[in-house]
Amino acid sequence: MSNNPPNLKEQAYSAVRWTAVSAATGALVQLLQVVMLTRILTPADYGIMAIVAAVLTFPWVLNGTGLNSAFIHRRDVTEGERSSLFWAGVLFALFLGAVVLALAPLIAWLYGDARLLPLLALSSATFLVSGVGAQFRMNAEKHLRFKPMAVIETLAAAASMAVAVLAALNGAGPYTLVWSSLTGAVVNSGLAWRYLSADWTPRWHLSWAELKPYVHFGLAAVSSALISNLNRSLDVMMLGKFVAPADLGLYSVPRNFMNQMQTFVNPILSRVGFPLIASVQAERARVRAITLSTLNLVGALNAPVYVGMALFADPLVRVLFGGEWHGTGHLLAILAVVGYVRAMFSPIRDLILGVGQAGRELRWNLGILAVVLPAIVVGAQFGPQWLALLLAAATLGLLVPAWMAIYHPLADIAAGEFAMLVLRPVGLAALSMVPALLLAQQVGPPLLQLLVGAVVTTPLYLLLNLLANRFFVDALLRLLLPRRATADTPA
Numbered sequence: 001m002s003n004n005p006p007n008l009k010e011q012a013y014s015a016v017r018w019t020a021v022s023a024a025t026g027a028l029v030q031l032l033q034v035v036m037l038t039r040i041l042t043p044a045d046y047g048i049m050a051i052v053a054a055v056l057t058f059p060w061v062l063n064g065t066g067l068n069s070a071f072i073h074r075r076d077v078t079e080g081e082r083s084s085l086f087w088a089g090v091l092f093a094l095f096l097g098a099v100v101l102a103l104a105p106l107i108a109w110l111y112g113d114a115r116l117l118p119l120l121a122l123s124s125a126t127f128l129v130s131g132v133g134a135q136f137r138m139n140a141e142k143h144l145r146f147k148p149m150a151v152i153e154t155l156a157a158a159a160s161m162a163v164a165v166l167a168a169l170n171g172a173g174p175y176t177l178v179w180s181s182l183t184g185a186v187v188n189s190g191l192a193w194r195y196l197s198a199d200w201t202p203r204w205h206l207s208w209a210e211l212k213p214y215v216h217f218g219l220a221a222v223s224s225a226l227i228s229n230l231n232r233s234l235d236v237m238m239l240g241k242f243v244a245p246a247d248l249g250l251y252s253v254p255r256n257f258m259n260q261m262q263t264f265v266n267p268i269l270s271r272v273g274f275p276l277i278a279s280v281q282a283e284r285a286r287v288r289a290i291t292l293s294t295l296n297l298v299g300a301l302n303a304p305v306y307v308g309m310a311l312f313a314d315p316l317v318r319v320l321f322g323g324e325w326h327g328t329g330h331l332l333a334i335l336a337v338v339g340y341v342r343a344m345f346s347p348i349r350d351l352i353l354g355v356g357q358a359g360r361e362l363r364w365n366l367g368i369l370a371v372v373l374p375a376i377v378v379g380a381q382f383g384p385q386w387l388a389l390l391l392a393a394a395t396l397g398l399l400v401p402a403w404m405a406i407y408h409p410l411a412d413i414a415a416g417e418f419a420m421l422v423l424r425p426v427g428l429a430a431l432s433m434v435p436a437l438l439l440a441q442q443v444g445p446p447l448l449q450l451l452v453g454a455v456v457t458t459p460l461y462l463l464l465n466l467l468a469n470r471f472f473v474d475a476l477l478r479l480l481l482p483r484r485a486t487a488d489t490p491a
Contacts, residue, residue, distance in 0.1 A: 025150075029157040030260050031320070033164055033180075038253060038321040040168040041176065047245030048174040050252035052119050054233040054240075055107055056100070056126075056181075079203070084210045086135045086202040093131025097124040111240060115174065122178050126185045133189030136196040152191040160184035227365035228349075231372055232259075232342075238380040239387055251384035253325060254317065254332035258339040261305050262346070284412065287355060291411040293471070294347045295421045300472040303425030304432070304461055306340035309333070311437050312453055315446035334388040341395045344422055348406050355410060364405055371398055428468060432460035 038046075077085075104120035140149050164180035172179060235255070240248050309316065313336070314329035321328070352361040375394035379387035399422060407413040436456035440449040465472050 025154040026157045027260065029154075029161045033161045034253075034257065034260070035320055036165050037168050037176065038325060040165075041173065043246040043249030043253075043324060044244075045173050045176075046249030046252055047240070047247070048113065048115055048119070049177045050236050050248055050256075051111060051113075051116060051240050052123065052174065052177060054236040055120065056123055057229050057233050078210070080205055080207065081210045082135070082139075082200075083203040083205040084207045087204075087206045088211055089134050090128070090131050093127045093134070097127040100124040100127070113245070119174060119178055122175075123181065126182050129182065129185040129189055133192035133196075135202075136192040137188075139198070139200075140192075140196045148195050152188060152195060155191060156184045156188040159187045223362050227362065227369055231365060231368045234373065234376050235380070235387055235391060238376050239384065242380050243383065247384065250325065250328055251331060251387070253321060254328045255335055257320070257332065258306075258309070258335045261309070262302075262339060262343060287351070288411045288413065291347060291351055291407070292413065292417070292421075293475070294350075295344065295407075295413075295418075296469070296471055297475060298343055298346060299421050299425035300428075300465060300469060302340055302343040303429040304457065306336040306343070307426060307429040307433060308453065308457065309336040309339070311433055312440070312450060315440075315449040318446040319450060331384055331388050334385075334392050337392040338388075338395045340426070341399060344399070345402055348402065351406065351410055357410070360406070360410075364402075367401060367405070368398060424469060428464045429457075429461060432457050432464055435460070 041049075101121055101124040104117050104124075107120060108114055108116040137149065160180045160183050163183040164176050167176045167179045236248070236252055239251060243251075310333040313333040314326075317325055317329045317332060348364065349361060352364070372391065372394045375390035376387065379390035403413070403415060403418045407418055408415070433453065436453040439456055440452045443449055443452060462473060
């Protein structure tokens with residue numbers, strides 16, 4: 001990316017390329033899983049699964065951040081420190097599983113559903129399984145070794161989907177999620193030990209003195225990640241208290257689809273952004289260039305996804321989810337606004353942690369909570385549609401604070417630059433989809449409408465970007481054609 005030495009630049013593009021492969025195949029697998037499971041499981045099953053997933057995201061966040069983030073940020077790690085970090089991570093994962101097991105009866109009582117108790121108890125095993133492979137994954141990520149990670153994540157996703165479909169077909173109901181997650185964790189950790197270890201095996205060594213330098217950074221990262229996760233999970237947790245499981249399922253499926261699109265696009269850049277910024281953290285101009293380029297690509301890649309999701313919401317729901325979900329298109333359209341704005345926030349964590357200011361991320365996430373909490377609490381009491389509307393409004397209101405608190409002070413991005421990076425992709429995506437939408441309305445079957453939309457929109461969107469955002473087209477070609485020389489002009 002802009003103004004970086006060739007070796008680091010090529011490493012970055014290679015890392016993005018392989019992360020894109022992993023994200024694309026993972027998204028395809030998840031999409032196939034959704035298409036199949038929504039035709040097997042009921043909305044009530046999805047409602048119970050949504051509560052389990054929302055609860056489990058908190059220990060997953062704890063397990064995936066903290067010491068792992070500190071490990072990526074720190075440049076020089078000794079062999080002793082690495083072994084200490086490994087065993088500390090395993091013990092912490094074991095602790096998290098025990099916490100979930102202990103809290104399962106309380107959570108089942110709070111939601112008034114006894115089915116939550118065995119589901120959460122069984123889910124607690126996934127933390128230990130995932131924890132034993134966590135540091136191998138973090139070490140590969142730190143050194144931008146995304147090719148083997150892409151292969152491993154693809155295989156784990158495929159195995160997880162296969163188990164999910166088999167479990168659902170055999171009447172597992174909400175247990176489908178548990179068996180699927182456990183399978184994915186086993187495959188991921190097992191292959192990480194085999195292919196990401198680089199012949200390194202942890203010694204039986206655990207030293208608090210070696211861990212201490214990592215703990216301060218890690219605690220700030222964990223605290224911030226927990227609040228961030230609360231911001232993203234609170235809608236399901238709150239709505240589950242006011243509506244029946246079936247109604248929660250009808251909200252959670254389009255909501256989860258919106259989130260899955262974020263896991264498709266955003267990790268392509270954000271997973272690379274943290275280690276990349278960390279490697280040049282002392283050079284302000286390069287941090288700015290990387291952040292500008294990342295925001296440009298994030299906006300240009302996400303805008304057609306979420307604008308298309310809003311404009312083609314009804315045929316999308318009919319094709320992907322099946323008959324029981326036809327009334328949820330309006331929810332998907334509203335939540336598309338939340339998805340796009342959150343996408344433009346996705347580089348924030350990598351920027352903050354990359355420059356070593358984890359405390360600032362905590363303050364930012366607390367600010368988000370202060371804005372979205374009232375919207376969610378009020379909206380949940382009036383049902384899924386009001387919840388989606390108020391959540392979208394609150395999320396939009398955070399764009400200016402994001403620039404003022406993060407992008408301007410840490411990356412010297414001007415207000416006009418940030419506004420252009422946010423609004424230009426939406427305008428280009430909307431312009432390219434107007435003729436697509438008009439043509440699609442002339443055909444009947446929903447699947448044909450989506451195909452017409454994609455065929456018409458794609459070349460128009462690329463042409464408009466060629467005229468108004470050449471950097472995106474050049475970067476896209478560079479990712480697809482590694483040997484092509486392009487001019488690296490920042491956003």
